[in-house]
Amino acid sequence: MSFSITEENYIKAIFHLQQGEGNVSTNELAAELHTKAASVTDMLKKLKAKKLLSYEKYKGVRLSSEGKKLALAIVRKHRLWEYFLVDKLQFGWDEVHDVAEELEHISSKKLVEKLDAFLGYPKFDPHGDPIPDSHGKMAVQVQVNLIDLPLNRMAEVSGVGSQSTELLELLKHKHIGIGTRLEIKRKFSFDHSIEIKIRNQNPFAISQQLAQALFVKPV
Amino acid sequence: MSFSITEENYIKAIFHLQQGEGNVSTNELAAELHTKAASVTDMLKKLKAKKLLSYEKYKGVRLSSEGKKLALAIVRKHRLWEYFLVDKLQFGWDEVHDVAEELEHISSKKLVEKLDAFLGYPKFDPHGDPIPDSHGKMAVQVQVNLIDLPLNRMAEVSGVGSQSTELLELLKHKHIGIGTRLEIKRKFSFDHSIEIKIRNQNPFAISQQLAQALFVKPV
DNA sequence: AATTATTTTTAGATTTACCTAAAAATAATT
DNA sequence: AATTATTTTTAGGTAAATCTAAAAATAATT
Structure with a gap:
């Protein structure tokens, strides 16, 4: 069907x-x-x-389980194509979503398997989201919401909570991307903003909304 | 638009x-x-x-010229994707057409240009057809002996190997002339005869001798 | 030139995915 | 519990791309 x-x-x-x-x-x-x-x-x-x-x-x-199977197949294609666009075609990780949205509907089963092999069976896409394998299984995320990261615990940005251009624009401006290493230096209860420190930059504050849109993996 | x-x-x-x-x-x-x-x-x-x-x-x-421009853009995408499928994903050259038929409709202009660069700006696709560049220009095709034309490759008769009245009589009888568009549907190794199809006529066989006397230009 | 055959167009229906507006069901509030 | 508000569904319609059947135009044949 x-x-x-x-x-x-x-x-x-x-x-x-x-x-x-x-x-x-x-x-x-x-x-x-x-x-x-x-x-x-x-x-x-x-x-x-x-x-x-x-x-x-x-x-x-x-x-239904049929529906889930189909959904996972589409998600698989979407994330594999995103990986391809970033890793092979040098797209920025913030400009691949719409193109992948089109590519995910290409039907050839063989194409997906060969693309997966060509890419070296990646486990995560450029946004840090896990890529389902050909059976629909995907790696569990060890990532945690930035808001929940303990103080002074070094972590690496591993995912974003949305693909909106507004978010991606903001991240670009603050030079935050997948792989960026950071730690939380302070948390302010007044507005739930947090102060983070990246490498040798000076610490700076980010809003609650932004922190909630970021997922990190402790390193 | x-x-x-x-x-x-x-x-x-x-x-x-x-x-x-x-x-x-x-x-x-x-x-x-x-x-x-x-x-x-x-x-x-x-x-x-x-x-x-x-x-x-x-x-x-x-x-119109607008229409031709669009057509060339689609052909460009089709052939670049075919090249990608064969060269990078190890598809057989005979199994890429249907997949490329889907991929050619992916709209991103940036994708096409980056794909072209990734592939090293190829001039011909795996079937030997020229790939239009980003301005719609493509390498000129040299005429080839009909015997060497790949299966199902639409071509136009562009020359004959002799001017003998016997040959011309035969060509006239079969309604073949300069400009006649045809494609090879089958090749028989027993006698090297080939079955060709012209426009909306039924396919019919021609001898090795006749095929060798005809030159065609893929279109 | 008249007739027959073929090609092409029109007219009217169908299917998919969408819409607006009104009705029905469910949820929230008094 | 009754009323109001919200959500969801039905009813009826539109646009894209397709179809069949009949009419009109063009081509071929006698």
Whole structure:
């Protein structure tokens, strides 16, 4: 069975929203996909008929195991292509998302496997997210939210919580990227901002919002 | 301005069929795209409105310079991806076409340029077809003996190896002349005869002697 | 030149994915 | 519990790309 790009985008969106417990609501999906609730309802019926998810009127939606399998295949392609773009084509890690969004819908199974081999079976993409293997398994993240990093514990930036250009622009300005080593020197309870120190730079403060968008791996 | 995958496929098909002079007919296009004449008429109106081609009712179609530019961009992407698949991912040259058919519609301009650089600015794809550069220019194809033309490679008769009346009589009988477009569907090793297909005629066989007397230019 | 055959276009339907507006169900508040 | 607010679904419609069947234009043949 094969699926349209639109259908694949719905499956991927549900996959990302259903992390944790509980069902994904129609409105959440509509927001995520920049479409309207009525359109979502239509599509959910279609995807239910294709057995990719379980859905009952007014009760939200969850992927079936078939749906999860498809979602993981798409995520796998997305992250492999991102790795390719950064590692082989010298893209910046902050400019690959949209291109990978297109490439992830290329259907050839053989292409994905050969690309994976060509890249040397990478485990993580340029944003620090794990790449599912051909069976859908992926490495567990040892990374922790920067906000939860203890004081004076050296860590390395391993992931970001969003792909928004606004975030990436800010990170670029502050010269923070994947692999950047830092430690927290102070935490301020007034606004939950934190003061971090990078290598031999002077310490500087970052906002709570930014800290929450960064994931680090203790080193 | 951006174009749908379907529109791009129409432009590409017209480009391939209009080599040589004369307009491309509705039926030819319908056959090439595995669709019906009525659908083609609809699309031609749309593409005319977008100024990609010139089209008058009942008179066939030709690409405008805008249309040619688009066609060359698509062909460029197709052939660069084929080169990538064969050279980097170890695909066989005979199994890349369908995958490239999907990849050619990835829109990122930057991706194409970086891919081209990564591949070392190749001039020909794995089938021997020239790859247009970023300005749409491509290396000129030399004519080749028909016997050496790869299977399923569309080519146009560009010369004959002799002017004997016997040869010309035979060519006339088979409706083959300079400019005739054909492709080889099969090669038989027993007698080195080859089966060729011309336009919308049924395929038929020609002898080794005749094939050796014909020179073709891939189109 | 008239007739027949072929090609091409029009007309009207279908499918996918989307929309708006109104109705129905669920959740929140008084 | 009743009312109000929010969420979700239904109903009906639009645009893209396709189709079949019939009409119109062009080409081929007698």
